[in-house]
Amino acid sequence: MSPQPAKVEPEALKSEAYEWVLRLTSGEATAADVQALNRWRRISRAHRQAFAEANLLWDQLRPAAAESLSRSAAASQAFARGRPSTSGGGLGRRAFLGGALAASAAAVGYVAMRPPLGLWPSLSEMAADFRTGVGQQKEVALRHNVLVRLNTRSSIAVLAAGAGEAKADRVELISGEAAIAAMDDASRQVTVVAAQGETIASNARFNVRYDGQMVCVTCLEGDLRVEHLGRAAGLRSHEQIVYTAYDLGSVVSVGLDTVTAWERGLLVFRNDPLARVIEEVNRYRPGRIFLMNKELGRRPVLATFRIDRIDEVVPRLQAVFGVQVKTLPGGLVLLS
Structure with a gap:
């Protein structure tokens, strides 16, 4: 039986989490720092929650830093690179820690900082054990014949088994989408943590998707159990359930063709x-496509696109719907 982690006072844990956020946003973080953070987050669920809350708080305080940094062109450039200013006008280490300790009660729930428009990875995503970039996919073989396939813009952390879970593998889906296969050993469980819920299986294949707002779990083969805030639901093949921070939805039957299409490219x-x-295409390409016409956005689409030819989507939409296309730097596209 694994030894239990030493108990850490909540305030001390918060301070440690704030220190980690500052280190990762300093512009000087190294690969060794990221590995050390991964080890720290794996100590307990409380550590992971403290880090997520610190991320959220940094996101709330950063606009004040931007306003202050704009007084100096050099400081403004440093902030644009994600580097907190060391000048007197910036949001420095002492100011952040002081404000954080005063405002930490507002940062509740297991949430992570979400970058605007998802144009770059969040701090939690950067601290993941395994992560994919835009348009990438990756297979990760865990212990005990558990295979995880990550879709684009996805990240996972491999968690330590809890007390009484010697025959269990635990994975946290920090963001994105993953297909999990655990088919060879019915005596072992695999648990996928996503937001406030857990998906538990022992001999199954399933898909979990987390977009920061909701989690969608689809059973591809076998049986699953989804637990969420004291409630639970069972899933069988071709069944799906969605949950949010506050609610567990109903089980529905779905076709698997569209759910698993990404695995076929x-x-x-x-x-x-x-x-x-x-919205879906934006996950697979750098930059972002903006639809400027709400009425156009309601038009139905019957189509199949190849992920490795994702740049062909906009020309095809232009040909079919006659949309006006304006291309901007940074991969930004306006459709109207």
Whole structure:
């Protein structure tokens, strides 16, 4: 039986978490720092929650830092690089720690900082054990014949088993989407933690997607159990459930063709509204496509796109719907 981690006072844990955020945003963090943070986060659920809350608080305080830093062109450039200013006008170490300790009660829930428009990885994503970039996919073989396949812009952390979980593998889906296969040993469990819920299986294949707002779990084969804030639901093959921070939805039957299409290198849409199509395509390309016409966004789309030819989507939409296209630097595209 693994020894239990030493108990740490909540205030001390918060201070440690704030120190980690400052280190990662200093512009001087190294690969060794990221590895050390991974070890720190794996100590306990309380450590992971403290780090997520510190991320959120930094996100709330950073606009004040930006306003102060704008007084100096050099400081402004440093902030644009994600580097907190060391000048007197910036949001320095002492100011952040002081404000953090005063405002930490407002940072509740297991949430992570979400960068604007998802244009770069969050701090939690950067601290993941395994992560994919834009348009990338990756297979990760865990212990005990558990195979995890990560979709684009996805990240996971491998967690330590809790007390009484000697025959269990625990993975946290920090963001994105993953297909998990645990088919060889029915005596072992694999648990996938995503936001406030857990998906538990012993002999199954399933897909979990977390976009920062909701978690969607689809059973591809076998049986699953989804637990969320004291409630639970069972899933069988071709069944799906969605949960948010506050609610566990109902189990529904779904076709697996569209759910698993990404594993075949495809995006499949069956009369989905154009706005939904654009949202999905944005996950697979750098920059972002903006749909400027709400009425156009309701138009149904029946199409299959190849992920390795994702740049062909905009020309095809232009040909089919006659949309006006304006291309801006940084991969930004306006459709109207």
